[in-house]
Amino acid sequence: MSIHKAARKITTHVLQAMKAKNEKIAMLTAYDYSIAKLVDQAGVDVILVGDSAANVMAGYDTTLPLTLDEIIYHAKSVVRAVEKALVVVDLPFGTYQGNSKHALDSAIRIMKETGAHAVKLEGGKEVEESVVRILSAGIPVMGHLGLMPQSIHKFGTYVVRAKDDEEADQLRKDAVLLEKLGCFALVLEKIPAKLAEEVAKSIKIPVIGIGAGGGVDGQVLVIHDMLGLTQEFSPRFLRRYHDLATEIKGAVSNYVKDVRSEDFPNEKEQY
Numbered sequence: 001m002s003i004h005k006a007a008r009k010i011t012t013h014v015l016q017a018m019k020a021k022n023e024k025i026a027m028l029t030a031y032d033y034s035i036a037k038l039v040d041q042a043g044v045d046v047i048l049v050g051d052s053a054a055n056v057m058a059g060y061d062t063t064l065p066l067t068l069d070e071i072i073y074h075a076k077s078v079v080r081a082v083e084k085a086l087v088v089v090d091l092p093f094g095t096y097q098g099n100s101k102h103a104l105d106s107a108i109r110i111m112k113e114t115g116a117h118a119v120k121l122e123g124g125k126e127v128e129e130s131v132v133r134i135l136s137a138g139i140p141v142m143g144h145l146g147l148m149p150q151s152i153h154k155f156g157t158y159v160v161r162a163k164d165d166e167e168a169d170q171l172r173k174d175a176v177l178l179e180k181l182g183c184f185a186l187v188l189e190k191i192p193a194k195l196a197e198e199v200a201k202s203i204k205i206p207v208i209g210i211g212a213g214g215g216v217d218g219q220v221l222v223i224h225d226m227l228g229l230t231q232e233f234s235p236r237f238l239r240r241y242h243d244l245a246t247e248i249k250g251a252v253s254n255y256v257k258d259v260r261s262e263d264f265p266n267e268k269e270q271y
């Protein structure tokens with residue numbers, strides 16, 4: 001039997017056992033109760049309450065405006081729905097950088113107020129103190145390297161990262177550092193597949209990729225993107241499993257038509 005099937009609940013240890021047994025990890029984002037319930041029931045291992053909520057839920061251009069209160073609201077809704085998956089919550093921009101005491105306070109608020117199982121943050125060496133302090137409170141931390149959307153104004157664009165030797169080398173070092181500090185897993189976003197595979201092989205903790213090829217230990221996508229709700233976002237790495245935007249627009253326009261023509265409600269749809 002697969003490790004996922006045998007486990008009653010997915011824990012950080014289950015994920016590490018999955019990597020050791022070469023069993024791929026499936027991770028998706030969710031931000032609300034109804035979707036999280038379906039995602040959990042469909043067998044996803046890890047649900048990320050991502051700060052991509054800023055884009056797909058709130059309509060911001062970047063992830064930067066999302067607040068701690070806002071991600072806590074989303075995370076509480078997700079945790080209420082989930083029975084098996086590990087729930088990881090993004091620390092929003094400005095809640096952990098530059099001040100490890102502040103980072104710990106933010107992570108504690110997330111764990112205490114939402115009931116989630118772990119936090120995720122972006123960066124390597126530059127957030128070392130924050131990672132150490134959060135871990136010292138017994139809070140599992142997932143790292144995130146490569147394209148880090150919270151640093152978009154530093155990068156200037158959302159293009160593939162770590163293509164040159166210097167950046168690739170820094171990423172390798174940061175991955176090893178995050179493992180050494182005690183992170184339980186690492187997300188690699190939008191980097192060359194060869195580099196991602198090399199990093200995944202060089203460390204024991206699971207490496208989950210998004211736009212990082214198939215040589216890593218698992219994959220993550222933003223649920224709105226893979227269901228085809230976000231039509232304008234179409235990077236090469238994205239596989240769309242549905243065209244929900246078209247389905248929803250079709251259903252809603254049928255409803256509008258039925259209301260206007262007085263077809264809805266009919267005799268059976270009233271008291």
Ligand code: KIV
Nearest residue numbers: 029050051052187220
């Ligand atoms: O916020 C998010 O959805 C993420 C994933 C892209 C990994 O960080």
